[in-house]
Amino acid sequence: MDRLSTAGTQRNWESTNIVKQYMSDYGLCDAWRSFHPNSREYTFFSHVHHSYSRLDYFLVSSSLLSDISDTEIHPIVVSDHAPISLTLVNKKATPPSKNWRFNTSLLKDEDFIKYFKKEWALYLDYNDLPGTSASVLWEAGKAVMR
Structure with missing residues (x-):
């Protein structure tokens, strides 16, 4: 939902509002924005519209934010989109019970x-x-x- 136009083109608020409503309906949050609330980084540049946009997201349940240690937007190298990454907290898994028993x-x-x-x-x-x-x-x- 982040966009920066260098040509003065109008933003499409309708699509932004649809995504925000979807996130609200399903209790999702933008993991990158949660970790970088004041940053302006973009994952796509449109040569046609002369605008930068952040089109790529990790939308996660709000309850899972504590399981994430960082998110990052990487430089565009191969694709026309910048890769994004999400790093999970390494929690020690509890070993499963070795024997299943029928009730x-x-x-x-x-x-x-x-x-x-x-x-x-x-x-x-x-x-x-x-x-x-x-x-x-x-x-x-x-x-x-x-």
């Missing part, structure tokens, strides 16, 4: 049993093909049903 209380739930039987039959319809071994079918079925 056996579901075996007492008749709705679950009906649902599972229907899903298992559907799985077999699509995957029990000639040449598929029973062990492969079983192992894949367990993964799908998890």
Whole structure:
């Protein structure tokens, strides 16, 4: 939504307002602008209109801003657009549980049993093909049903 005209051409406010409304509707923010609130950098130069624009964005959920450490607009080298980058915070991932365990209380739930039987039959319809071994079918079925 940043633009600088060197030829005095008018800005298209309608498209800017559409993007801003979209961002508002979906709780998105412009990551680069959040990190550089007062900077003026552009990702595109129009030779026809003699204007600079920032057309390339990382629109992210506002809740994800804390997971970003920096954003940057790089020099135009190959394309007619400047590349942009976003650096994520390196958070140490928690290791997943090594063993999955089935919640056996579901075996007492008749709705679950009906649902599972229907899903298992559907799985077999699509995957029990000639040449598929029973062990492969079983192992894949367990993964799908998890």
